[in-house]
Amino acid sequence: MVTLTLDGLSASYGRRRILSEITTPPLEGGQVVAVLGPNAAGKSTLFRRIFGLLDGGGTVCLEGATRERPVAYMPQETGVNAVLTVYESVLLARMQGRRLNVKPEDLAEVDRALDELGIVALGERDIGDLSGGQRQMVGAAQALVQNPEVLLLDEPTSALDLHRQIQLLSILRRLAKERGMLVIAALHDLGHALRFTDQALVLQNGTLVNCGPTEEVVTPELLYRVYHVTARIERCSKGRPQLIVEEAV
Numbered sequence: 001m002v003t004l005t006l007d008g009l010s011a012s013y014g015r016r017r018i019l020s021e022i023t024t025p026p027l028e029g030g031q032v033v034a035v036l037g038p039n040a041a042g043k044s045t046l047f048r049r050i051f052g053l054l055d056g057g058g059t060v061c062l063e064g065a066t067r068e069r070p071v072a073y074m075p076q077e078t079g080v081n082a083v084l085t086v087y088e089s090v091l092l093a094r095m096q097g098r099r100l101n102v103k104p105e106d107l108a109e110v111d112r113a114l115d116e117l118g119i120v121a122l123g124e125r126d127i128g129d130l131s132g133g134q135r136q137m138v139g140a141a142q143a144l145v146q147n148p149e150v151l152l153l154d155e156p157t158s159a160l161d162l163h164r165q166i167q168l169l170s171i172l173r174r175l176a177k178e179r180g181m182l183v184i185a186a187l188h189d190l191g192h193a194l195r196f197t198d199q200a201l202v203l204q205n206g207t208l209v210n211c212g213p214t215e216e217v218v219t220p221e222l223l224y225r226v227y228h229v230t231a232r233i234e235r236c237s238k239g240r241p242q243l244i245v246e247e248a249v
């Protein structure tokens with residue numbers, strides 16, 4: 001199974017350093033890892049650095065990968081090409097880096113991605129005509145269709161209604177386990193992080209301030225220190241941790 005380890009990672013835009021010395025324990029396939037932290041903490045920059053869109057110090061060590069392109073990345077804002085249908089855009093994402101010699105298994109993967117995400121009905125729609133939430137689901141399909149071993153998702157639920165948020169996070173959790181895929185997702189909803197993720201990395205001002213099992217990381221103390229809110233965590237009748245935010249301080 002795939003393992004991703006970050007060692008002393010840094011990244012800058014021009015002369016402005018954004019990420020410093022990000023070092024994690026090995027993050028193993030089969031898990032969902034949350035990247036948490038306030039606005040401008042460096043979450044998107046971390047995804048760009050891991051995916052190789054930004055240079056910088058340190059290393060991204062990927063072990064156990066078997067595919068030619070093991071990592072797929074869904075940016076926070078996905079581009080829109082109004083000329084393509086949803087089906088075509090997902091097929092194009094599938095064909096990345098290869099000549100357009102479409103094989104039956106490529107079409108099957110597109111069908112599977114649309115089906116997994118419950119967006120088969122959008123297939124013939126022009127991508128430019130979609131709502132923000134629909135477009136975000138298509139962005140997830142474009143990443144998933146690559147059948148990656150590491151899936152990087154930058155705020156994949158930010159435009160989704162509550163039903164779709166729960167649906168997408170449940171699907172990602174199941175697919176991580178079924179496929180041995182490592183899913184790394186930036187999330188602002190810490191309740192969702194508690195419910196759907198196994199591990200959490202917390203960034204603040206470009207440094208990693210905590211990292212470990214999500215329930216051990218997301219604590220009232222961390223919420224106060226990093227997010228400047230008072231909060232408590234209680235168990236619901238089903239035993240799941242629930243975040244109750246009291247106030248901003």
Ligand SMILES: Nc1ncnc2c1ncn2[C@@H]1O[C@H](COP(=O)(O)OP(=O)(O)OP(=O)(O)O)[C@@H](O)[C@H]1O
Nearest residue numbers: 013016018037038039040041042043044045046076
């Ligand atoms: N292309 C860029 N050029 C210069 N500075 C940038 C660029 N992109 C981001 N930054 C800066 O880097 C810092 C981290 O931004 P980043 O987008 O990584 O934060 P984030 O944690 O993803 O924030 P958010 O939760 O608001 O999406 C911010 O100060 C931001 O202004």
